[in-house]
Amino acid sequence: MALSDDEIERYARHLVLHEVGGPGQNKLKAARVLVIGAGGLGAPLIYYLAAAGVGTIGIIDHDIVGLSNLQRQIIHTTSRVGQPKTASARETVQSLNPHVDVIEHSYRITTANALEIVTQYDLVADGCDNFPTRFLVSDACYFARKTLVSAAVGQFDGQISTFKPYEKTSDGTPFPTYRCLMGELPPRGLFPACEEAGILGALPGLLGSMQAMEVLKEILGAGDSLAGRLLMYDALAARFYETRLAWNPENPLTGRNASITSLEAENYIDR
Numbered sequence: 646m647a648l649s650d651d652e653i654e655r656y657a658r659h660l661v662l663h664e665v666g667g668p669g670q671n672k673l674k675a676a677r678v679l680v681i682g683a684g685g686l687g688a689p690l691i692y693y694l695a696a697a698g699v700g701t702i703g704i705i706d707h708d709i710v711g712l713s714n715l716q717r718q719i720i721h722t723t724s725r726v727g728q729p730k731t732a733s734a735r736e737t738v739q740s741l742n743p744h745v746d747v748i749e750h751s752y753r754i755t756t757a758n759a760l761e762i763v764t765q766y767d768l769v770a771d772g773c774d775n776f777p778t779r780f781l782v783s784d785a786c787y788f789a790r791k792t793l794v795s796a797a798v799g800q801f802d803g804q805i806s807t808f809k810p811y812e813k814t815s816d817g818t819p820f821p822t823y824r825c826l827m828g829e830l831p832p833r834g835l836f837p838a839c840e841e842a843g844i845l846g847a848l849p850g851l852l853g854s855m856q857a858m859e860v861l862k863e864i865l866g867a868g869d870s871l872a873g874r875l876l877m878y879d880a881l882a883a884r885f886y887e888t889r890l891a892w893n894p895e896n897p898l899t900g901r902n903a904s905i906t907s908l909e910a911e912n913y914i915d916r
Contacts, residue, residue, distance in 0.1 A: 646671055646674060646675065648667065648670060648671070648674070649744075651744075652670075652674075652698070652744060655698070655742070655744075656670050656697075656698055659673075659697070659698070664865060664867040664868075665865060665867075669865045669867075670698060672864055672865060673697055673698045673699050673700065673861070673864055673865070674698055674699075674700040674744070675700055676699050676700055676701070676767050676768070676864045677700070677701040677703070677765065677766045677767045677768075678694055678699050678701070678702055678703070678766060678767065678768050678769070678770060678860060678864075679702075679703040679704075679705065679762065679763060679765070679766040679768070679769045679770070680694070680702060680703065680704050680705070680769075680770050680772065681705055681706075681754065681769065681770065681771040681772060681773045681778065681782055682705070682706055682771070682772040682773040682774065683704050683706040683708075683718070683720065683721075683730040683731060683733070683734045684706070684708075684714065684717075684718050684730070684772065684773075684774060684849075685717040685718055685772070685774075685798065685844065685846075685848075685849030685850075685853065686772025686796050686797075686798065686849045686852055686853040686856060687704070687706070687718075687720070687734075687770075687772040687853065688717070688718040688719050688720035688721065688734070688849075688850075688853060689719060689720075689849070689850045689853035689854045689857065690770055690772055690853040690854070690856045690857045690860075691704060691720055691734055691737075691738065692719070692720055692737070692738075692741070692857075693853075693854055693857035693858075694857050694860060694861075695738040695741050695742045695745045695747075696741060696742060697857070697861055698742065698744060698745070699745065699860075699861075699864070700744070700745065700746060701745070701746045701747075701748065701766075702738065702745060702746070702747050702748070703747075703748040703750060703762070703765065703766055704730075704731045704734050704735070704747060704748070704749060704750065705731070705750035705751075705752070705754050705762065706729075706730045706731050706734075706750075706751065707751060707752050707753045708729075708730050709727055709728060709729055709730060710725050710726050710727065710728050710729075710730055710733050711726065712726050716846040717844065717846035717847075717848075717849050717850065718730075719850065720733065720734050720737045720738075721733045721734070721737070722737075729749075729751045730751075731749035731750065731751040732749060732751070734747070735747040735749055750762060754778060754781065754782065754785075755781075756781065756908045756909060756911075756913060759781055759782065759785040759908055760785050760788060760789055760908060763782075763785045763786060763789045763791055764789045764791075766791065767791070767864070768791060768792045768793075768794070768860060768863055768864065769782065769786050769791050769792070769793050769794070770793075770794045770795075770796075770856050770857075770860050771783070771793060771794070771795045771796070772796060772849075772853060772856065776827070776830055776831050777830060777913045778913075779795065779797075779823065779827075780823065780824070780827075780830050780911075780913055781908070781913045782795075783795070783808060783822060783823035783824065784824075784898060784905065784908060784911065785908060786808065787808075787810050787811060787822055787898060787899065788907070788908065790811040792807065792808070792809050792863055792872075793807065793808040793809075793823070794806075794807050794808075794856050794859045794860050794863065794871075795807075795808060795823060796852045796853065796855065796856045797852075798844060798848050798849045798852050799842070799844070800842055800843055800844055800845065801845055801848065801879070801880045801881045802848075802877065802878060802879050802880060802881075803848060803849070803851070803852040803877070803878045803880075804852075804875055804876065804877045804878070805852055805855050805856060805859065805871065805875075805876050806826070806871050806872075806874060806875045806876065806890060807859055807863065807870050807871040807872045807874075808820065808821065808822055808823055808872065809870070809872045810822035810825075810892075810898070810899050812872075814873060814892075818891075818892045819892045819899050820872050820873055820892065821873060821890040821891060821892045821893065822892075822896060822898050822899050824893070824896045824897065824898050824899075825890060825891065825892055825893040825896050825899075826875065826890055828896075830913070845880065848880055851878065851880075852878065855876075859871055873889060873890050873891070874887055874888070874889060874890060875887065875888050875889075875890050
């Protein structure tokens, strides 16, 4: 597909990159990315995907913009407090890049609709704020054979990885799934929510931007994927750490004796 004169000027800094160029920019233009959550992580993620020219961005979030969100959720504004986050995000994207199509899913993702939504997209980026949704999205991506770029943040730290458990490593074992990292769904209250623990506003900006980078790399087929690796960031120490993630043959989704054969087979209630 040909780029317009406006697009050629807009993406000029991409077009001179050997790893992008015209063919790569057309890959971005044709791509469909689903973003789970238009909050602290989703805000910079959506912003950079739109700026890069990702042609279709789906945003799923049932929440409305609150004043306390604005300390970190930079895609929203004071004038939009009380508006649905999906609508606020779409307005920002349209003002930034009119070549991007935004699809609003202004409701919760559930076992009933997860596969239907996920299968509409090429790749999923998860920036939600609760474990039940993370497990549900990860499992749905596995069944739909979609790459998942997942990030999470705490008060002063964060982590990011890419999950492709439907593919195999060079030694023939499957790539790990989110369940290989987390095991079982943690009990409710084990990890305090942002409202209770607090978070430094710039931190999700950093991790959300890293998510955007990994999404762009996956679309372009550039660089080394984070699949099979977990990258962690300690903001107070200003240090990055990396560890390898391995397939857990005992995990119930992709293990040798897998017991989860569909989304309906698992209980994703926050317990």
